[in-house]
Amino acid sequence: MQNRVLLVEDDDELRQLLSRYLATQGFSVREAANGRDGLSLALGQDCDIVVLDIMLPDINGLDVLRELRGKTHLPVILLTARGDETDRIVGFEVGADDYIPKPCNPRELVARLQALLRRIAWDQQADVDASRVYGDLRVEPDQRRIYQHGKPLELTATEYEVLQVLLAHAGSVVRKTDLMQWALGRRLEAYDRTLDMHISNLRKKLGNDDPPRIETVRGLGYSYRVPTQ
Amino acid sequence: MQNRVLLVEDDDELRQLLSRYLATQGFSVREAANGRDGLSLALGQDCDIVVLDIMLPDINGLDVLRELRGKTHLPVILLTARGDETDRIVGFEVGADDYIPKPCNPRELVARLQALLRRIAWDQQADVDASRVYGDLRVEPDQRRIYQHGKPLELTATEYEVLQVLLAHAGSVVRKTDLMQWALGRRLEAYDRTLDMHISNLRKKLGNDDPPRIETVRGLGYSYRVPTQ
DNA sequence: GGCTTGTGTAAAGGTTGGGTAAAGAGAAAA
DNA sequence: TTTTCTCTTTACCCAACCTTTACACAAGCC
Structure with missing residues (x-):
């Protein structure tokens, strides 16, 4: 044409x-x-x-x-x-x-x-399906939701950002400073425990599995464990 | 925002x-x-x-x-x-x-x-011309009317625009800035609550269901709930 | 074992965003 | 002009939720 x-x-x-x-x-x-x-x-x-x-x-x-x-x-x-x-x-x-x-x-x-x-x-072009799947999790950026086993997780705005960044780097470690910058949009200052709280809350909402999906890498940051496939 | x-x-x-x-x-x-x-x-x-x-x-x-x-x-x-x-x-x-x-x-x-x-x-926005149906709502762009269960809703011009934009993006989050631009034709300025008012009025006219048809996505915007499938 | 540093998390604190009633402002109709 | 309808602004309140505080534990180091 x-x-x-x-x-x-x-x-x-x-x-x-x-x-x-x-x-x-x-x-x-x-x-x-x-x-x-x-x-x-x-x-x-x-x-x-x-x-x-x-x-x-x-x-x-x-x-x-x-x-x-x-x-x-x-x-x-x-x-x-x-x-x-x-x-x-x-x-x-x-x-x-x-x-x-x-x-x-x-x-x-x-x-x-x-x-x-x-x-x-x-x-x-009709909405190209922008959704991304990580094991039992599915990220729908348009809806700003993350589904687990097809059910939407009740995440707050910040929790969504944090989890979404971790998922985008699934399998590798995201340093705390980066996670802070990318998800919260500001620098990580000393004694700021905000991020830890969000991680804690996320783990609760994701179900406290063992081993945890969000793995702590002491002194560095966090990493989302890719489900075995 | x-x-x-x-x-x-x-x-x-x-x-x-x-x-x-x-x-x-x-x-x-x-x-x-x-x-x-x-x-x-x-x-x-x-x-x-x-x-x-x-x-x-x-x-x-x-x-x-x-x-x-x-x-x-x-x-x-x-x-x-x-x-x-x-x-x-x-x-x-x-x-x-x-x-x-x-x-x-x-x-x-x-x-x-x-x-x-x-x-x-x-x-x-381009494909917002044909008449469309969302659950019990039907949009008739030519008449600039929206029908609920076949009965026309008594909407003001602005309310029509707002609802129409939300419906055109049914299921996805429409950010307030965008909704403002698309429906009201101007930029969203700080402390402008106009949009919130129109949403509030729309919810009233649509019948205050629970869960609400027009969902608030805190810090972002609104989303019209897709009829459950 | 002590000591230090980093992390988990409950609970309290404080800010912000949003809902909405009511008043104000404009524009159109009468 | 007055009336009416609609959009916008103001004001107040509440709920969401981000952040801080506080304390406990775990890991690494000596």
Whole structure:
């Protein structure tokens, strides 16, 4: 399936150059030489992505984009003469997805077009099952839950974070300083027993097996024992 | 409550600089100073987006990305010292969403982060058009009504939006920031209790079941309970 | 054995996040 | 204009839960 690009650019030479190159890269290209045409083509619903020059003879590219964003979330890549920074920031604020300074390398344009189209395809793909399984535990990040034998564990936010970090490193030791940083988001200070408490509570909720699932490595940290398989 | 950025960068000074700036811009930041930590944090920790330096002491950033792409479509922005063109193209081919050459302007980084997150939000909202059924609830987007047992609920415009977003993500946790953005169309500011009020009113109108249909996930957001299966 | 250091955990303390009533503010309708 | 409807803000309260404290034990070292 060919992706349809709308190219809005007033410089005939550049437009044709890009158009031809895009065609060789498997895109089907529509062209507009000014803002008005560009806008109506973009709203005409038969393109997948827009490459939009900012400097246009009639309507400013940013205004075209503003108009467009009132009606659609069509992906838009802005093109502009080597830009001053604030220009860029404004472009993004108005709703651009990407921004390439001219003179642009056609290969880079294509790479960015494809990256953006790929992102959209990924996003619209039905929820890729992101769940991860460790023995009898299953982590469901979307639900922010961890299931044991199919039943949800009643974990607090912090407990979830801690267990989830341990599981992500299942089988290897996670140092206390790292666990603190990654799960609690702060540094481990002397005499801080917070982490120990969370571990203790987690062990309780996981059922106090012997040997314990969460193994203590004295002087270092903790390690989730991978269930024998 | 904010968007969570994972910053993988070995240069301590730069990392801290960016980290601090991102924090001021309303992101919650996780850091990693090498590829291995970055990878396990990206896979384990749930973060929303990754900023990944290519030059890292242990694993090359591109290899980190490759590894990541084998498992997830987590959005990734590459950072790199050289603006070498082929480098860029390779970065995109491996699956990067964006690419910023160092030294990068923090404001541009933020603009690109936000553009990418916004794109994802748009895409995921995209399939919210057809009429849908969730247990005894039926959403009719064209009428902007939601029916319970065939009878229309008397919802205000905002309540409709909120419930509709929750239903579109039924079963998963919708963070308050996202719910605010998607349903109310603005950012969640500190001490803003508007959303809580709408939730409270919705619960009343849906009938205060036990367990509640709209579940609170403390510190995060809300989740519409999927009809038991 | 003593001594030191690290860990387990119960219980108390304190902070924060969320529920919701009620008042306020805006906008639309009458 | 007044009325009405809806959204937002304020205020108070409670429950969740993170952190601290305190004490006990276990491991390693001499």
